[in-house]
Amino acid sequence: MIMDNLAQYIIDSALFILKGGILTVELYFVTILFSIPLGICFALMKISRYKLLREITGFYTWVFRGTPLLLQLFFTYYGLAVVGITLQPFSAAAITFVVNYTAYLTEIYRAGIESIDRGQHEAAHALNMNYFQTMRRIILPQAVRRTIPPTCNEAINLVKDTALVSVIGMSDLLISAKEIFARDFVIIPFIIAAVIYLVITTVIVYFFRKIEARYSIY
C-alpha cells in the first residue's frame, strides 16, 4: 500500500516536473537550431580575408565568451527593459542563449575549419572550384566531422544552462522540482530532476554518436 502510494507520488511529481520543463525544451531546440548554422557563418567570417569582419566577430566572441551567461540573461531581460525594449521571458532567454552559444560554436568551428590541411584548399583551387564551392563541398564537411565531439559537449552544457532561466521568471524543470520540495520537504523531486537531466543528456550523447558513426565511413 505504501509502495503504491510512493509510486503514485513519483509519477505525479515527475509529470509536474516535466510539465515545468516544456518551455526549456523549446528553448533548447531554438538555441541548437539557430546557433549551429550561425556559428558556422561567423566562423567563416572570423577567418575571412576582410579585416573588418574578423574584428567584428573577434569582438563578439570576446564579449560573449568572456562574460557570464547569467549576466547576459539579466542584460537582455532587465537591462533592455530600462531602455524601453521589453521582451517576454522566453524571447529574452532565446535571444541570449542563441547569441551566447553561437559565440562558443563560432570558436569551435573556426578551429575545425583551420585544422583542415592547406592542401585541401589548394587541390580545390587547382580544380577551379571557387571559395563557396570549396567551403561547402570540401572544407566544411570535413571540419564539421571533426567538431562533432565539442559540439556534443556544448549541447550537453546547454541542457544544464537552461536551468538559469528561472532567474527571469521562467518555469523550468528545476524550479518545478523545488516547488514540490518546498511543499513536501522530501528529497524525491530532486532525484527525479536529476534522473530527467541524465536521461536527456544520454539521449543527446547517443544522438551525436549516431551522427559521428555516420560520418566515420571514411
Place this chain on the structure above:
Amino acid sequence: MQMLKAENIIKSFGSHRVLNSVSLEINKGEVIAVIGPSGSGKSTLLRCFNGLEEIDSGMILIENETFSCKEPGMKDTVKHGAKRAMQKKIGMVFQNFNLFPHRTVLENIIEAPVTVNKMNKKEAVQMAELLLEKVGLADKKNSYPSKISGGQKQRVAIARALGMNPDIMLFDEPTSALDPELTGEVLKTMTDLAREKMTMFVVTHEMRFAAEIADRIIFMDDGIILADDKPDKILTSPDHFRIKSFIEKVGQ
C-alpha cells in the same frame, strides 16, 4: 604551338627572392622535367602557373592569352574572373596527393566536373570510370582514399586532374611521398600521358623519368634557370659545375 610562356617572373617571400626573373616557354605536347636543389624555387614557379602563388612582377601567357601581367608594386592587369577561366586549362598534381578524404575515388573525380563545369552527373560518372580504367584503378572506384595505397592515391589524383580536361598538367614531385616500390606505377601513368601528347611540366627527382620521357630539362638554382636543354646534354655534359655536382649527387 605555344602552350605557356613566362617572362621575367619575380617572386619574393618577405625579403627572400625565390624567383629571380625567370623566363621560359612550354610548347604544346612537350614534357618538361624541372630539377634542381631544394629551395631553388621549383615548386614556387609551378604554383605561379596556376595562381596558387601570386607573382610580384612579370608576365605569364597561357595559349597566347595573358594569364598574369604585373609591374612591380602594381596590380595584376588580368581580372580574377578571367584568370579563373584560363586556369581551367591547367591541371595540377601534388606531392601529397591532396585527395578529398570524405569522398570516394569516383566522387573525387566527378566533384569538380559536376560542381564547377555543371556536367551532368551520369556523364561525369562515365567519364570518371574511363579515367579510372586508364590509370588502372577501375576496381577502386568506391573506395575511400584512406583505403588505397600511396601509388594508387597519386593515380587517382592524376585522373581527378584529367577530369577537368586540362591542356597542360603540372606535377610537383608526384613520386616523392611514395615508397620506392610504388613510384613505378605512377611514373608509368605519367609516361602513358606523355605518349598521348599531354603537355607536362614536372618537378621531379626521378632522373630516369627526366632522361627517358622529358623533351627538355630545366635546371633551377637559387631562383634562376641555370640551364634549359635536351636531357642528354644536361645529364651527360652540363655546362655548369653546379649541375654536374647535383646530378652526381642524385645519381648515387
